[in-house]
Amino acid sequence: MKKLLLSLLGGAAALMGWGQNVAPAPTTVNHADWSRNAVIYEVNVRQFTPEGTFKAMENHLPRLKDLGVDILWFMPIHPISQDDRKGKLGSYYAVADYKGVNPEFGSLDDFREMVKAAHNLGMKVIIDWVPNHSGRDNAWVKNHPDWYKRDDSGKMFGPFDWTDVYEFDYSNPAMRAGMTDAMSFWLREADIDGFRCDVAGRVPVSFWDENRKALEAVKPGIFMLAEATEPELLQNAFDMDYNWPMKDLFSAIAATSGQYTFKDAEGKMKTFPEAHAADILAQLDKEAAMYPADSYLMNMITNHDLNSWEGTEFERLGNLQGAFAVLTFTLPGMPLIYTGQEVALDRAFEFFDKDEQPAWDSKPEVVNFYKILTTLRHTRPELAAGDKGAAVEALPTASPDVIAFRRGNVLTIANLGSKEERLFKKAPKLDGATELFTGATALPKTLPAGGYLVFVK
16 A cells, blocks of 8 residues: 555545545645644543532643643633523533633633643643534624524524524624634633634634634634534644544444444444454545645544543444554544543543543553653654654555554554454564563564554664
């Protein structure tokens, strides 16, 4: 298989039926240098500590720095609407005030102090932004009713089955200006470093292109993450898209290996097409034709949506979970760690009510596993995101369930099958490389199901 450029980041475009075969032009986004080898961590403030506050969260910043976190992505911090509220505390994504702070978490000053503390530790802070819809009692509903879409009967409505929100009308220039003004507020008043934008693909690309320019004028060098897979969002507006298609491919491989066990509320298990480790490398080829050169995609084995609605990393990936986690750090893109992932959270968080993750010292071996991977990410320039990193060179293996590839002097091998597999018909030379987790200097002939190796020199 041909070498794959690192800049061609995540997304099974062809599997999604997009049908595009010509890659867009290189992105015009100038990625901040600090983002190239960064690790992003999603903070669920409500569930992060027993207190569920910014002040309590601030006490854990040194631990996250020690874990190897570079970007803190905070789930929405705004007040939550009361109208048709879900559960006792409501959905973070039903925003009542875009310039306010959820009193459950603390005050604006508390948030400012936490951002300052994160910056002092060398970490960046981005906040989750909800641009497609607001809560039903947001002040804009009353003060700017023309900012919202209407159905045939003239009533405001929400997308999908989201009964606690109303959707914005981006054909209204004043609405667009209001949204950009609200986002600019947080850059000016809290000194945040960017945004993760919820359901960004439902908002016009033209808005995002204008919005990025306006936000850069307020604070240059921001980082923008889109909850989307659309390549056009990475052309001029966003640094990074979600790698949802790769996530789905991970699940399909796990299902083929008999590891996928998640059942929905009706007791039904999702079905997947047959897939094997070799399909990951084929997937990268498809990405080459889809995404702008030098754009990023975010690799993950879990996040807040997956954990709460699609199954824990263990329900979806089973005994392949560790191997897939390794791949999120060594494949092109940026790796995500979600609250609780570093202590092997094995249940779904409550989404609309207070919950709590396991104690930070409950799984030191898992914490160490991720420390090894974040250190690898930080110290190996060939793993940089975008076109600054090394190409992916696929190595022929003895089984389609074994994936092996080099990126510069980093060699990754994983058995994603259901049984022990022979690795190579002809083993590659290690040239003095050492295995990251064991210190081994020689290749084994086989790996058990879920086994992984990372050799570096």
